[in-house]
Amino acid sequence: MQRDTIIALDAMGGDHAPQEIVKGAVQAARDLGINVALVGIPERIIAELARYGPKSELISVVPALEVIEMDEQPAQAARHKKDSSMVVGLKMVKQGQADAFVSAGNTGAVMAGAIMYLGRLKGIERPSLVALLPFAGRLTVFLDVGANADCKPSYLLQFGQMASVYLEKVWNIPNPRVALLNIGEEDSKGNQLSLEAYELLKDSELNFIGNIEGKDIAKDQADVIVTDGFTGNVVVKTMEGVADFITGQLRQAMTSRWHYKLAAAVLLPAFNQLRRSMDYREYGAGPLLGINGLVFIGHGRSDAQAIVSALRVAREAVQSGMLEAMREMAPAPTRKAGQDSE
Amino acid sequence: MQRDTIIALDAMGGDHAPQEIVKGAVQAARDLGINVALVGIPERIIAELARYGPKSELISVVPALEVIEMDEQPAQAARHKKDSSMVVGLKMVKQGQADAFVSAGNTGAVMAGAIMYLGRLKGIERPSLVALLPFAGRLTVFLDVGANADCKPSYLLQFGQMASVYLEKVWNIPNPRVALLNIGEEDSKGNQLSLEAYELLKDSELNFIGNIEGKDIAKDQADVIVTDGFTGNVVVKTMEGVADFITGQLRQAMTSRWHYKLAAAVLLPAFNQLRRSMDYREYGAGPLLGINGLVFIGHGRSDAQAIVSALRVAREAVQSGMLEAMREMAPAPTRKAGQDSE
Numbered sequence: 001m002q003r004d005t006i007i008a009l010d011a012m013g014g015d016h017a018p019q020e021i022v023k024g025a026v027q028a029a030r031d032l033g034i035n036v037a038l039v040g041i042p043e044r045i046i047a048e049l050a051r052y053g054p055k056s057e058l059i060s061v062v063p064a065l066e067v068i069e070m071d072e073q074p075a076q077a078a079r080h081k082k083d084s085s086m087v088v089g090l091k092m093v094k095q096g097q098a099d100a101f102v103s104a105g106n107t108g109a110v111m112a113g114a115i116m117y118l119g120r121l122k123g124i125e126r127p128s129l130v131a132l133l134p135f136a137g138r139l140t141v142f143l144d145v146g147a148n149a150d151c152k153p154s155y156l157l158q159f160g161q162m163a164s165v166y167l168e169k170v171w172n173i174p175n176p177r178v179a180l181l182n183i184g185e186e187d188s189k190g191n192q193l194s195l196e197a198y199e200l201l202k203d204s205e206l207n208f209i210g211n212i213e214g215k216d217i218a219k220d221q222a223d224v225i226v227t228d229g230f231t232g233n234v235v236v237k238t239m240e241g242v243a244d245f246i247t248g249q250l251r252q253a254m255t256s257r258w259h260y261k262l263a264a265a266v267l268l269p270a271f272n273q274l275r276r277s278m279d280y281r282e283y284g285a286g287p288l289l290g291i292n293g294l295v296f297i298g299h300g301r302s303d304a305q306a307i308v309s310a311l312r313v314a315r316e317a318v319q320s321g322m323l324e325a326m327r328e329m330a331p332a333p334t335r336k337a338g339q340d341s342e
Numbered sequence: 343m344q345r346d347t348i349i350a351l352d353a354m355g356g357d358h359a360p361q362e363i364v365k366g367a368v369q370a371a372r373d374l375g376i377n378v379a380l381v382g383i384p385e386r387i388i389a390e391l392a393r394y395g396p397k398s399e400l401i402s403v404v405p406a407l408e409v410i411e412m413d414e415q416p417a418q419a420a421r422h423k424k425d426s427s428m429v430v431g432l433k434m435v436k437q438g439q440a441d442a443f444v445s446a447g448n449t450g451a452v453m454a455g456a457i458m459y460l461g462r463l464k465g466i467e468r469p470s471l472v473a474l475l476p477f478a479g480r481l482t483v484f485l486d487v488g489a490n491a492d493c494k495p496s497y498l499l500q501f502g503q504m505a506s507v508y509l510e511k512v513w514n515i516p517n518p519r520v521a522l523l524n525i526g527e528e529d530s531k532g533n534q535l536s537l538e539a540y541e542l543l544k545d546s547e548l549n550f551i552g553n554i555e556g557k558d559i560a561k562d563q564a565d566v567i568v569t570d571g572f573t574g575n576v577v578v579k580t581m582e583g584v585a586d587f588i589t590g591q592l593r594q595a596m597t598s599r600w601h602y603k604l605a606a607a608v609l610l611p612a613f614n615q616l617r618r619s620m621d622y623r624e625y626g627a628g629p630l631l632g633i634n635g636l637v638f639i640g641h642g643r644s645d646a647q648a649i650v651s652a653l654r655v656a657r658e659a660v661q662s663g664m665l666e667a668m669r670e671m672a673p674a675p676t677r678k679a680g681q682d683s684e
Contacts, residue, residue, distance in 0.1 A: 149533035191491035214579030237556030263608035
């Protein structure tokens with residue numbers, strides 16, 4: 001009999017590690033029956049586990065004595081800290097001891113480590129980091145968000161192909177709508193990169209719906225939005241900044257007088273509803289696409305709830321055959337944009 | 343004696359033209375004593391003016407019988423519609439009949455027309471479109487937001503130089519802090535363009551404070567933020583989209599139950615305070631920098647209040663000697679980034 005799915009979880013990665021990470025693992029084992037291998041410094045993990053009573057047999061502890069900090073230089077850390085929770089976790093996937101690796105730690109280091117220890121999928125020029133944008137209970141896969149600051153048009157095509165497979169397999173969204181982030185809706189708009197990527201996407205087998213502008217990202221127009229890693233990274237951070245600014249201003253405005261405070265208390269459930277509709281924790285962690293192995297990267301701020309979601313999504317990915325589908329994915333055409341399609 | 347400052351105003355440009363445009367002109371003349379030349383279809387302008395009683399002698403009407411629509415192809419429209427309010431208004435500036443031109447119309451057409459009829463400032467490779475970001479009553483000049491989808495590093499340096507002169511002259515902000523939009527704070531972060539632009543900015547005479555990330559745009563860290571026109575355009579539209587999404591969700595959440603509605607009514611002034619803190623209308627219109635003449639482009643949604651602000655800012659720009667300062671600005675170095683500074 002095949003062994004159960006096992007998810008390796010970086011117990012030391014993230015702003016709230018190991019407390020929230022371990023807590024999330026305990027909840028995922030208890031509520032969802034997920035097998036979790038907690039990778040990290042054993043004493044610290046065991047101390048956290050002790051808070052939750054007898055250890056579930058679904059949870060194991062895998063020792064890794066080094067820690068890669070959130071602000072460490074990614075490639076160096078991944079290369080030299082061979083006994084870190086990240087490297088040990090990635091190697092578990094490589095050696096078949098785990099089916100997927102989940103980390104809320106140093107994003108760059110996970111990415112560098114994944115390329116180093118698991119390698120790229122054949123036919124994929126660049127792995128891509130994904131953001132799962134939560135808007136009103138709906139999921140948009142947005143990529144690349146920082147793995148590739150400078151992109152070629154063919155990368156963007158491959159991003160669209162990988163994200164489509166991910167959505168079909170893991171989220172059961174058939175024929176996902178793929179859009180290109182651009183500065184206008186017309187196909188004549190854009191910089192050189194987006195003009196060329198447009199042609200590749202148009203000629204592909206994808207369900208390409210054309211350009212989408214920044215103002216429409218939050219609307220339900222596309223399931224996948226592709227862009228280069230520079231623009232993508234700036235966009236997700238801008239969204240975060242604007243959301244923080246608005247909620248901060250709102251809080252300030254609403255506590256400026258005592259009768260505002262009373263009214264705000266009445267509205268608290270409504271505000272919470274709003275917050276939930278934008279809650280990244282629902283989706284847990286985004287996949288690192290293009291890696292020859294399943295790797296999920298969670299938000300540095302991940303709490304236990306986000307970790308539960310991440311583990312759930314990782315298990316779903318394993319069982320969906322997503323990786324196998326990507327391995328079989330037709331290698332992306334490598335012809336230059338600008339040439340006519342045959 | 344020198345004649346008074348005259349601002350040519352595109353009466354036909356914008357989503358609410360000519361009604362709100364004419365209304366704004368009337369208010370600016372009445373409340374601020376600004377001389378406004380309303381350019382457009384005379385009957386329509388006069389019909390609107392008639393609503394406000396006897397015409398102020400500060401307001402004149404300059405006939406232009408063609409209209410450039412919001413969705414027209416910009417360069418073609420600017421070239422062929424020679425009797426449009428835009429072209430006539432720009433030519434008034436060229437011929438010295440007006441000191442500045444303000445339009446809330448088709449942005450691309452104003453830009454194309456400005457380059458065609460007024461020309462570029464000497465030493466400036468590319469004019470730039472500016473967004474004035476309103477955050478909590480504070481102004482950040484953000485550029486380029488769409489004039490130049492593909493940029494060279496030297497353009498970004500010139501954007502920083504022009505925006506600094508603008509802030510010093512028109513907004514009395516001495517030694518403005520200039521930042522480069524990037525995907526990390528460290529100087530090793532970025533795409534090829536931002537890495538090279540960083541070096542140019544660092545070696546310049548500007549008050550360059552380094553990289554700034556998307557999440558910090560809304561914080562009071564920089565007075566000027568430079569980026570390429572693709573990223574800039576996507577960023578401002580993303581901000582708009584996120585703000586619309588949040589306020590829409592908030593409205594929905596707060597009207598979902600009757601006691602929420604009551605509480606929301608109490609909070610209305612607080613919400614209005616929030617809205618004011620993000621109100622673009624305060625700043626009226628952004629300058630088109632790098633043009634040999636003063637041109638201001640307002641938001642397509644401009645209402646009378648925004649037009650009043652735009653006219654005020656335009657007059658301030660004329661009287662501040664901003665254009666003269668830009669003409670005297672040392673031509674930007676054209677050496678390639680990567681070379682050491684001498």
